[in-house]
Amino acid sequence: MSKTHLWWQAGVVYQIYPRSFQDSDGDGVGDLRGIIGRLDYLGWLGVDAIWISPIYTSPMADFGYDVADYTGVDPTFGTMGDFDALLEAAHARGLRVLLDLVPNHTSDEHPWFVEARASRQSAYRDWYIWRDPAPDGGPPNNWLSYFGGPAWSFDEATGQYYLHLFDPKQPDLNWRNPDVRAAIYDVMRFWLRKGVDGFRIDVIWMLIKHPDLPDNPPELTWTPDQKPHYRLKHVYDQHQPEVHEVIREIRAVANEFDERVLIGEIYMPVEDLVAYYGPQLDEVHLPFNFNLVTLKEWGAVAVREVVESYERALPDGGWPNWVLGNHDQPRIASRVGHPLARLAQMLLLTLRGTPTMYYGDEIGMEDVPIPPERVVDPEGLRSPGHGRDPERAPMQWDGELGAGFTTGEPWLPLADDYALRNMAAQRENPRSMLSLTRHLLELRRMAPALCVGDYASVDTGDHHVFAYLRTSGPQRLLVALNFGAVPAQLDLSAVGTRGTVAGCTYMDHSGPVELAALELRPHEGLVVALE
Numbered sequence: 033m034s035k036t037h038l039w040w041q042a043g044v045v046y047q048i049y050p051r052s053f054q055d056s057d058g059d060g061v062g063d064l065r066g067i068i069g070r071l072d073y074l075g076w077l078g079v080d081a082i083w084i085s086p087i088y089t090s091p092m093a094d095f096g097y098d099v100a101d102y103t104g105v106d107p108t109f110g111t112m113g114d115f116d117a118l119l120e121a122a123h124a125r126g127l128r129v130l131l132d133l134v135p136n137h138t139s140d141e142h143p144w145f146v147e148a149r150a151s152r153q154s155a156y157r158d159w160y161i162w163r164d165p166a167p168d169g170g171p172p173n174n175w176l177s178y179f180g181g182p183a184w185s186f187d188e189a190t191g192q193y194y195l196h197l198f199d200p201k202q203p204d205l206n207w208r209n210p211d212v213r214a215a216i217y218d219v220m221r222f223w224l225r226k227g228v229d230g231f232r233i234d235v236i237w238m239l240i241k242h243p244d245l246p247d248n249p250p251e252l253t254w255t256p257d258q259k260p261h262y263r264l265k266h267v268y269d270q271h272q273p274e275v276h277e278v279i280r281e282i283r284a285v286a287n288e289f290d291e292r293v294l295i296g297e298i299y300m301p302v303e304d305l306v307a308y309y310g311p312q313l314d315e316v317h318l319p320f321n322f323n324l325v326t327l328k329e330w331g332a333v334a335v336r337e338v339v340e341s342y343e344r345a346l347p348d349g350g351w352p353n354w355v356l357g358n359h360d361q362p363r364i365a366s367r368v369g370h371p372l373a374r375l376a377q378m379l380l381l382t383l384r385g386t387p388t389m390y391y392g393d394e395i396g397m398e399d400v401p402i403p404p405e406r407v408v409d410p411e412g413l414r415s416p417g418h419g420r421d422p423e424r425a426p427m428q429w430d431g432e433l434g435a436g437f438t439t440g441e442p443w444l445p446l447a448d449d450y451a452l453r454n455m456a457a458q459r460e461n462p463r464s465m466l467s468l469t470r471h472l473l474e475l476r477r478m479a480p481a482l483c484v485g486d487y488a489s490v491d492t493g494d495h496h497v498f499a500y501l502r503t504s505g506p507q508r509l510l511v512a513l514n515f516g517a518v519p520a521q522l523d524l525s526a527v528g529t530r531g532t533v534a535g536c537t538y539m540d541h542s543g544p545v546e547l548a549a550l551e552l553r554p555h556e557g558l559v560v561a562l563e
């Protein structure tokens with residue numbers, strides 16, 4: 033690892049959705065002890081940090097993104113003692129641990145909200161966003177919840193509506209109230225003092241709403257196959273100018289501690305996204321870049337455009353990052369198919385910037401079809417067909433009953449293919465997706481050009497092939513990715529004469545190549561160390 037770069041710049045982040053990673057007590061839900069038992073695997077795989085989706089006390093209306101106690105561990109996942117043991121065991125292996133901070137909303141069962149809804153005079157009333165009904169008795173404006181239905185629920189007892197951009201059981205906090213800010217900053221300090229290495233921050237771009245809460249305008253291009261909330265443009269409920277001041281405060285709290293990282297969840301085109309680095313690089317260290325997640329057409333031209341527009345938009349000193357999947361999005365293998373998922377993995381692990389990998393993608397897990405009676409995601413329940421359960425299915429560890437995930441009944445169905453597609457089987461297979469992922473991670477670790485080097489696109493003359501150079505001092509690596517279903521013959525003599533294959537998506541090719549006649553099989557990606 034580079035000495036001139038920070039750990040979160042040179043390292044690779046692995047996202048664990050804790051309900052689905054490893055169950056240790058047979059209740060069918062993953063837990064902290066389960067994660068501890070898999071740390072050796074993560075060390076073997078070669079990632080540098082884990083980000084764990086919420087583990088806090090929660091009624092689980094949104095599986096932990098509805099927090100009832102920010103400094104407690106939900107019994108589903110274990111105890112604070114288990115968390116401390118996990119942190120210690122991870123650090124002992126050189127693995128950093130990031131938690132998920134959920135500051136936009138609490139659970140409606142959080143004592144703050146219980147207190148707030150007790151009366152209009154409650155000291156906590158203004159911690160949330162309350163409004164009188166519209167003259168017709170309906171909600172105060174037309175905002176829609178991201179999960180479907182209105183973003184307002186009526187509180188009978190006090191006669192006002194409260195705002196919830198997500199589930200009615202997730203009331204939005206009022207970030208214009210300084211007491212709310214102070215309370216969440218103390219939550220951050222609590223975990224940072226314990227030694228967590230940073231946070232992924234949930235929907236950070238939504239923390240501040242327009243002060244007048246105006247109606248959102250209609251999105252005229254909306255079609256019924258899209259999620260219902262896209263019927264409106266999200267003009268006033270997110271991405272408000274004042275949010276940056278708040279994020280700078282959040283950053284200042286992280287800065288009280290050494291070498292911690294803040295990763296902001298922000299779905300946005302690169303031109304707007306980069307504002308979240310802050311004018312003095314004083315907001316989040318890494319505004320999550322989801323532009324490969326939201327990309328519809330996976331082809332060389334489109335991917336190159338995503339990469340180049342991002343490189344152009346980045347502010348001086350702003351460190352890039354890349355994501356292929358998470359617990360809210362269909363899995364990469366289901367979006368693009370397995371051959372291209374291998375190519376995507378090579379892309380993720382050879383681009384400039386910190387990669388975040390979603391658990392299970394290293395073995396090419398697919399979305400698991402969920403029968404209607406097994407749907408549990410609040411979004412799936414409110415907006416049928418748009419649920420996120422498929423990408424949250426249990427990790428496929430081995431071919432045994434329960435896939436090595438649980439000895440009980442898993443909370444979500446296991447994939448049909450788990451007996452074939454699982455970690456144990458792929459570990460034995462030198463050409464598997466897992467072997468490819470591990471190899472790429474090792475290559476990245478060993479080659480400064482890959483983990484911290486410069487980036488430059490290479491013209492390939494073939495619209496199916498995206499190629500780029502990664503360089504650091506004398507080290508020059510060429511990455512060539514054939515997105516096409518046909519072989520490619522390239523003349524890349526402009527970048528060099530000869531090289532040695534250091535990585536191949538099919539895991540069956542090493543040895544010398546001539547750049548004047550570089551051949552790529554269909555969907556093949558190569559990393560070539562140039563002479």
Ligand code: NOJ
Pocket residue numbers: 094097098134198234235297359360
């Ligand atoms: C984004 C999280 O990733 C998602 O899972 C959650 O439902 C919403 N924020 C609300 O917290």
